[in-house]
Amino acid sequence: MEFAISVLISGISVGGQYALIAIGYTMVYGILRLINFAHGDVFMVAGLLGIYLSASMPLYLSMPLVLLLTVVLGFCIERVAYKPLRSAPRMSVMISAIGVSYLIQNTATYITGGQPMTYPVIPFLSDTVKIAGTSTKWVTILTPFLVLVLVLALTQLIHHTKAGMAMRAVAKDFETAQLMGIRINTIISITFVIGSALAAIGSMLYFTNFQAITPTAGALPGLRAFVAAVVGGIGSIPGAVVGAFIIGICENVIKSTEFTVFSDAGTFALLILILVLKPTGLFGEKVTDKV
Secondary structure (H helix, E strand, O other): OHHHHHHHHHHHHHHHHHHHHHHHHHHHHHHHOOOOOOHHHHHHHHHHHHHHHHOOOOHHHHHHHHHHHHHHHHHHHHHHHHHHHOOOOHHHHHHHHHHHHHHHHHHHHHHHOOOOEEOOOOOOOOOEEEEOOEEEEHHHHHHHHHHHHHHHHHHHHHHHOHHHHHHHHHHHOHHHHHHOOOOHHHHHHHHHHHHHHHHHHHHHHHHHHOOEEOOOOOHHHHHHHHHHHHHHOOOOHHHHHHHHHHHHHHHHHHHOOOOHHHHHHHHHHHHHHHHHHOOOOOOOOOOOOOO
8 A cells, every 4th residue: 555655646746747847848839839849958958957056056046046047048949949930831840949959968968978967955855754654755745736836827827917818819820919919929938938947847856856867868758748748638738737647647657567667668558549539638629720
């Protein structure tokens, strides 16, 4: 029983961390119909920034600075790699996204030498606590609650602010929103800023549990978060969150068995099953093109 509780708690925690990354994917796709393949690498850079900045300043200064610099990175990626291709075919934008991903990974390899680096210990979050007789870290317990708070705040922003109304308008009809006077570039930049900020918070939680960081450390969590967004219905924020929790729990359940080597295969098998049974994802809506 204790083992089952431990697996469930860990799955929910990892799912929450995936959710913070998945929201970035789903928001960008909802507005630009673009899969931002560099998003997982932004997550990785936030982890590396946490290592370098915490080595030269206290954590109460370095962690907010990590958040700020990650947001700036996301903003710069959008302005440099995606904005000039706004009217280009989607394939061109996708290739640009893949190029940015490899550029970030190779730059990180050049700076770090490609060697694994250890994420700093964050007081309280790294402390252990016993739940139902099972030892775990506080970060594991707090992650799902923090994710729910952030998702509720994001939902309020989208539904009760002018910027959020503009986001919904752009997601509904890009061209019409532009003709109505909505500043498209500003709204897209805000979307990237929010996604990057959530990725930075997700990296703090994730690397507190999995402390070894390499230049490719964001690839697998980013891919799992993308799968979560698709499972939940890409373009839907609640769908991304629910999909992430499903992926996190399934992954940890498989890892707790003798078939642990198939944990990633299980994730993609679930994706295939969902796409076969419901191609739009759990919360996705079928879009009908009018002639």
